[in-house]
Amino acid sequence: MRMRTQTFTFLLWIAAAGLFLLSGCGSEKGADASKEPSATFAFPWSPSSLDPHGSDSWEIMRSGAGETLVKLNKELEPVPWLAKEWKQETPTTWTFGLQENVTFHNGKPMDAASVKASLQRSIEKEAKARDLLKIKTIEAASNQLKIETTEPNAALPAHLADPSVTIGDVGTLGKRGTYPALTGPFQMEEFHKDESLALKRYEQYWGEKALLSNITIRFIPEGNTRLMALQSGDVDAAVDIPVDNIDVLQKSNQFEILTAPSLRTHMMLFNVQSSVFKDAAFRKAVDALVPKEEIVQSVMKGKALAANGPFPDLLPFGQGEEKKETGSFEAFMKEEGWKKNEEARWEKNGKLFEINMLTFPQRPELTVMAEIIQSELLANGVQVNLRQVENIDEALAKEKWDVAMYSMLTAHTGDPEYFLNLFYRSDSSSNVSHYASPVLDQLIAQLKETADQEQRNELALNIQKIITSDMPQSFLVHPETIFAVRKGLTGFEPHASEFYYIHSQINVAGE
Amino acid sequence: MKIVIRFGVERIAQLVLVVFLVSSLTFWLLRLAPGDPAYLLLTAHNIPVSDEALADLREELGLTDSLGSQYMNWLQDAFTLQWGTSYVSKEPVANELLSRIPATLELAGAGLLVMVLVTFTMGGATALYSSGWLNRIGRGAALLGSSVPSFWLGFLLIYVCSVQFGWLPSMGRGTAAHLILPALTLGLGLGTVYARVLRSSLLEVMDQPFVQATKARGLSKRRILFFHVCKHALLPVVTMMGTSFAFMLGGSMIVESIFSWPGLGNYMIESINKRDYPVIQGYVILTSFLFVSIHIAVDLLSKLVDPRMRAR
Numbered sequence: 100m101r102m103r104t105q106t107f108t109f110l111l112w113i114a115a116a117g118l119f120l121l122s123g124c125g126s127e128k129g130a131d132a133s134k135e136p137s138a139t140f141a142f143p144w145s146p147s148s149l150d151p152h153g154s155d156s157w158e159i160m161r162s163g164a165g166e167t168l169v170k171l172n173k174e175l176e177p178v179p180w181l182a183k184e185w186k187q188e189t190p191t192t193w194t195f196g197l198q199e200n201v202t203f204h205n206g207k208p209m210d211a212a213s214v215k216a217s218l219q220r221s222i223e224k225e226a227k228a229r230d231l232l233k234i235k236t237i238e239a240a241s242n243q244l245k246i247e248t249t250e251p252n253a254a255l256p257a258h259l260a261d262p263s264v265t266i267g268d269v270g271t272l273g274k275r276g277t278y279p280a281l282t283g284p285f286q287m288e289e290f291h292k293d294e295s296l297a298l299k300r301y302e303q304y305w306g307e308k309a310l311l312s313n314i315t316i317r318f319i320p321e322g323n324t325r326l327m328a329l330q331s332g333d334v335d336a337a338v339d340i341p342v343d344n345i346d347v348l349q350k351s352n353q354f355e356i357l358t359a360p361s362l363r364t365h366m367m368l369f370n371v372q373s374s375v376f377k378d379a380a381f382r383k384a385v386d387a388l389v390p391k392e393e394i395v396q397s398v399m400k401g402k403a404l405a406a407n408g409p410f411p412d413l414l415p416f417g418q419g420e421e422k423k424e425t426g427s428f429e430a431f432m433k434e435e436g437w438k439k440n441e442e443a444r445w446e447k448n449g450k451l452f453e454i455n456m457l458t459f460p461q462r463p464e465l466t467v468m469a470e471i472i473q474s475e476l477l478a479n480g481v482q483v484n485l486r487q488v489e490n491i492d493e494a495l496a497k498e499k500w501d502v503a504m505y506s507m508l509t510a511h512t513g514d515p516e517y518f519l520n521l522f523y524r525s526d527s528s529s530n531v532s533h534y535a536s537p538v539l540d541q542l543i544a545q546l547k548e549t550a551d552q553e554q555r556n557e558l559a560l561n562i563q564k565i566i567t568s569d570m571p572q573s574f575l576v577h578p579e580t581i582f583a584v585r586k587g588l589t590g591f592e593p594h595a596s597e598f599y600y601i602h603s604q605i606n607v608a609g610e
Numbered sequence: 611m612k613i614v615i616r617f618g619v620e621r622i623a624q625l626v627l628v629v630f631l632v633s634s635l636t637f638w639l640l641r642l643a644p645g646d647p648a649y650l651l652l653t654a655h656n657i658p659v660s661d662e663a664l665a666d667l668r669e670e671l672g673l674t675d676s677l678g679s680q681y682m683n684w685l686q687d688a689f690t691l692q693w694g695t696s697y698v699s700k701e702p703v704a705n706e707l708l709s710r711i712p713a714t715l716e717l718a719g720a721g722l723l724v725m726v727l728v729t730f731t732m733g734g735a736t737a738l739y740s741s742g743w744l745n746r747i748g749r750g751a752a753l754l755g756s757s758v759p760s761f762w763l764g765f766l767l768i769y770v771c772s773v774q775f776g777w778l779p780s781m782g783r784g785t786a787a788h789l790i791l792p793a794l795t796l797g798l799g800l801g802t803v804y805a806r807v808l809r810s811s812l813l814e815v816m817d818q819p820f821v822q823a824t825k826a827r828g829l830s831k832r833r834i835l836f837f838h839v840c841k842h843a844l845l846p847v848v849t850m851m852g853t854s855f856a857f858m859l860g861g862s863m864i865v866e867s868i869f870s871w872p873g874l875g876n877y878m879i880e881s882i883n884k885r886d887y888p889v890i891q892g893y894v895i896l897t898s899f900l901f902v903s904i905h906i907a908v909d910l911l912s913k914l915v916d917p918r919m920r921a922r
Contacts, residue, residue, distance in 0.1 A: 147696070147701075153700060154651055154698055226652065226662075227659075229666075230660050230662065291872060292783060292872060293710070293872035294783060294870070318870065319781055320867065320880075321867055321868055321870065324765075327769065327773050328780045328781050330773045331773045332776065333773035333779055333781065333782070393828075461883075489645075493644035493646070507656050508656045508657050509658070517657075518657070521660055522660035525656075527660070528664075529659060529660070
């Protein structure tokens with residue numbers, strides 16, 4: 100009896116272990132079986148639906164299935180894509196000539212009427228698209244679109260590159276049971292929410308056909324898991340690699356780390372209405388104390404550029420050099436009547452000089468930066484009360500604060516107007532620093548009406564001059580976008596704009 | 611028969627009441643918590659948003675209605691089992707949740723299996739050899755099991771089994787091989803702890819007079835353990851496992867997120883981050899229903915296992 104039970108338990112365990120191993124082997128063989136060139140990518144976010152005119156438009160565009168009328172090139176200038184040319188007829192009317200021989204993934208040809216229907220659907224569905232385009236009417240004639248805007252919108256071509264206006268056959272969009280018929284080099288084949296999206300080459304693609312026949316996108320939100328999926332060979336490339344993990348990958352000769360400057364700006368907001376930071380001279384004095392290079396090296400591991408303004412240098416209107424004022428902080432404090440006490444803290448009439456600083460957990464690197472700034476200010480005699488809040492925007496609106504960490508994507512379509520208008524116009528609710536300048540308001544209004552690209556850049560530069568002289572924010576760094584790819588996979592590179600990931604020219608070296 | 615019917619009616623009434631109270635409470639707590647769904651949806655990529663766009667979306671999502679009428683709308687949805695529409699995907703909440711249940715069920719089932727296997731083999735063995743090296747290993751494992759956080763264990767398993775040796779896939783769902791690592795992460799820790807519970811419960815029963823009597827009758831130690839003691843010692847373990855299983859059914863947020871497992875837990879983290887109110891509320895209804903149902907089931911099971919409970 101004793102012997103029998105023991106043997107039985109033993110056999111049971113052996114059987115279980117064998118089953119596990121067998122199933123493991125099975126999956127590997129399955130993956131290697133296909134001969135066609137294919138690749139698997141790890142992206143962080145899964146779309147919640149495949150409707151390109153919803154909150155998931157970025158993820159759809161990233162999959163290589165969707166295209167817009169206009170594309171942004173490496174220099175972030177608007178260039179032809181589904182529209183082959185455009186012209187501004189009057190300040191509020193534009194004509195767009197469309198590419199010929201374009202078909203949707205269901206085989207239907209793309210013509211002016213279908214593009215009009217697609218644009219109209221995105222405006223109806225997406226508040227952001229409405230906001231960016233300001234379209235009043237669209238007229239479709241053979242292969243041309245005539246668009247009239249409600250007000251002069253010189254940034255219309257650039258804004259037509261926003262993923263929320265991806266062009267698709269409206270009959271197939273937002274429908275259950277069918278995949279959206281778009282125009283990109285890859286068409287969607289199988290989608291599992293939160294899990295994966297499989298795409299195959301679209302053979303009737305109007306441009307250069309895709310080199311890979313199949314691609315699979317795996318959605319892995321957790322950064323460490325994304326890294327290990329790459330290391331274990333489950334995926335061939337992973338995007339948004341956490342900076343802390345770069346060293347691990349660089350030690351191996353199997354992977355390449357690719358970076359590109361992004362259009363993001365990490366910044367420290369000053370509350371211009373607070374008693375501490377109402378004076379621009381003081382804001383500048385504090386800005387001069389922020390050790391930006393140290394932040395770039397220690398927090399961002401060198402994968403960022405020190406920021407001098409809201410826009411990175413790669414943009415034609417990004418401002419290059421920085422005029423840093425040094426040594427003014429102490430002078431400023433003394434001038435204002437503050438004295439250092441025995442503990443080397445600034446004090447006036449028995450009251451300590453204190454600053455309330457907010458940070459938030461969703462971007463952990465910002466909290467580390469906040470701590471560096473806190474200790475730097477402490478070394479200069481300023482007590483900083485650092486507090487982490489769950490929802491930064493809510494806290495900015497409701498709580499008492501002097502400085503706060505913040506991060507913004509400042510020119511996602513390569514154009515400065517949208518950001519400047521919402522972030523700096525004195526009556527905009529997105530103007531979180533509560534900064535108001537009548538001159539700036541006027542320049543922003545002028546920017547909206549200026550169509551000439553040179554003049555727009557000039558205006559944007561002038562606006563930034565005012566911003567850096569009034570310093571409502573201290574601009575810290577522009578982080579870089581980091582991809583890691585297995586050697587042998589070519590063409591999968593980060594782009595400054597965060598919505599072009601997969602394209603037709605990605606390839607794998609033959610095995 | 612009458613008793614059974616009364617028991618059933620009582621429990622169902624209890625179930626409905628608990629689900630109603632818990633989900634109503636969630637409704638109000640969510641509204642009190644900071645975060646505006648419309649704002650979060652529009653600023654997902656950290657691009658500023660215009661007041662007009664924000665106002666439009668708030669209107670569209672019904673966030674401009676008074677809290678009272680929002681609550682009434684929600685009650686109506688809840689009772690008709692519609693549960694509203696997700697703010698993010700614009701799909702019915704019931705569909706969203708249902709489509710993720712199979713993955714969670716699969717993982718919970720596998721996790722439970724690991725937990726049961728570990729509990730019974732380790733608990734049984736350490737009770738049988740209650741002093742000696744096996745028991746010391748069991749004690750050590752239980753200490754590790756209760757103190758090692760699952761995210762650490764999960765990453766360790768991925769590192770060893772996928773990155774170093776390439777035995778198993780590192781993440782995702784699909785084949786049975788995909789299930790092994792998450793199931794181990796989910797079940798191992800609890801299993802080692804429950805093994806200790808089972809062991810002490812077994813030992814306690816073994817001291818009772820009726821067991822002494824079986825010993826006197828000359829039955830083998832194994833026979834006594836399996837056929838006489840086990841039945842009595844199971845009660846506390848079954849209760850605890852029931853609770854753990856209910857937790858697993860709600861979707862283990864940590865394990866699902868580490869392994870990119872497309873289940874309820876993973877989905878909930880995202881929905882909470884985006885303040886997708888209808889989804890969170892639907893989830894609370896679902897999980898509170900599951901929880902109470904499993905408790906009722908455990909209750910029934912204990913009555914089956916233990917005649918004393920039946921009398922109560």
